[in-house]
Amino acid sequence: MRVLVTGGAGFIGSHIVTALTSAGHEPVVYDALLPAAHPGDPSPPDAEFIHGDVRDADTLGEALRGVDAVCHQAAMVGLGKDFADAPDYVSCNDQGTAVLLAVMARMKKNRLVQAGSMVVYGEGRYSCPSHGVVRPGPRDVADLEAGRFEPRCSWCGAELEPGLVGEDSPVDPRNVYASTKLAQEHLAASWARATGGTAISLRYHNVYGPGMPRDTPYAGVASFFRSALSRGEAPRVFEDGGQRRDFVHVTDVAAANLRALDAIAERPEGTHAAYNTGSGEPRTVGEMATALATAFGGPLPVVTGEFRLGDVRHITADSARLRRELSWAPRVGFTAGMAEFAHAPLRASAGMAV
Numbered sequence: 001m002r003v004l005v006t007g008g009a010g011f012i013g014s015h016i017v018t019a020l021t022s023a024g025h026e027p028v029v030y031d032a033l034l035p036a037a038h039p040g041d042p043s044p045p046d047a048e049f050i051h052g053d054v055r056d057a058d059t060l061g062e063a064l065r066g067v068d069a070v071c072h073q074a075a076m077v078g079l080g081k082d083f084a085d086a087p088d089y090v091s092c093n094d095q096g097t098a099v100l101l102a103v104m105a106r107m108k109k110n111r112l113v114q115a116g117s118m119v120v121y122g123e124g125r126y127s128c129p130s131h132g133v134v135r136p137g138p139r140d141v142a143d144l145e146a147g148r149f150e151p152r153c154s155w156c157g158a159e160l161e162p163g164l165v166g167e168d169s170p171v172d173p174r175n176v177y178a179s180t181k182l183a184q185e186h187l188a189a190s191w192a193r194a195t196g197g198t199a200i201s202l203r204y205h206n207v208y209g210p211g212m213p214r215d216t217p218y219a220g221v222a223s224f225f226r227s228a229l230s231r232g233e234a235p236r237v238f239e240d241g242g243q244r245r246d247f248v249h250v251t252d253v254a255a256a257n258l259r260a261l262d263a264i265a266e267r268p269e270g271t272h273a274a275y276n277t278g279s280g281e282p283r284t285v286g287e288m289a290t291a292l293a294t295a296f297g298g299p300l301p302v303v304t305g306e307f308r309l310g311d312v313r314h315i316t317a318d319s320a321r322l323r324r325e326l327s328w329a330p331r332v333g334f335t336a337g338m339a340e341f342a343h344a345p346l347r348a349s350a351g352m353a354v
């Protein structure tokens, strides 16, 4: 299968390219090598490579010739610096996806697997001892400043117990990036209905592993901690470190993309399906910092009590549907994965780091 991997020079995309090649497929990397993702002097990836932007319909049209499926990873990621980044996020992620889908429609390319994100769920699913399942709104700044980080029941104010989020949970994006990831899914669903195409969105959890970008305002928490350790500094853990996340290894995410690309031919036309893509082993950010710092050989993390507006307290998903319907199973456990990541190379430029 010849697969166009948009964002294929990026962290996750480059692992997908490696996995496709190993499985005997033919990946074509399509990437704009955005400076935010590739500071310094990016070198082109070690695969068939087209330097192009997903918002550029002409270059995309050329790139899509002879392609059997598209694996859409290109996006601006992370929380960004401030709200001034919003137009760039919307442009890259949503305008970019709309252009890609329009060109696919024109060229009758009808298979799409795309990178979704767990950020679409916002604060996720909780239960109150008295009120059952509740969905708390954004946390109060006053609570955060006072070190009260747990979201509270909006009916009775009690602290809540976090639970696993299923794909059918209501969506509630809490920042610009999250809104753009949700819009990408809606665009894919509209495209599928309008063209008879088939789309799968994989809602990744916190992906980590070799080749992760060094810390920029756009990177994930595992990369912040790993970058601090490389500089000889202690990882700085926000809030009280009790935020729960699901850290999933990048090779497992690449494998999920391959399973989705394999399965998509058998799926009903005109449909879009979303799958949570997580390890199924929720951990706290504090635990992750400690595991990483210990494997690195120190210094141990410091818990700072700082917070970022737009961050959610706990978000952990139930990835059972992906295991069941696409026969996927994560292979890298938390302890082994973090031990490897502590010494793995990070990416400063666009080399195909693996």
Ligand SMILES: NC(=O)c1ccc[n+]([C@@H]2O[C@H](COP(=O)([O-])OP(=O)(O)OC[C@H]3O[C@@H](n4cnc5c(N)ncnc54)[C@H](O)[C@@H]3O)[C@@H](O)[C@H]2O)c1
Residues within 6 Å of the ligand: 006, 007, 008, 009, 010, 011, 012, 013, 030, 031, 032, 033, 034, 037, 038, 052, 053, 054, 055, 072, 073, 074, 075, 076, 077, 092, 093, 096, 115, 116, 117, 118, 181, 203, 204, 205, 206, 207, 208, 213, 220
């Ligand atoms: N890293 C995570 O934990 C995580 C979690 C959930 C979802 N995701 C999603 O996974 C995908 C890949 O993320 P990543 O972590 O590998 O990020 P990354 O920044 O390493 O890779 C993204 C790549 O896309 C390219 N790109 C961005 N906009 C483009 C455009 N308009 N045209 C062409 N190329 C463009 C960049 O140059 C970069 O190489 C993204 O869609 C992201 O939203 C990532």
Ligand SMILES: [Zn+2]
Residues within 6 Å of the ligand: 128, 129, 130, 131, 153, 154, 155, 156, 157, 158
């Ligand atoms: Zn309550």
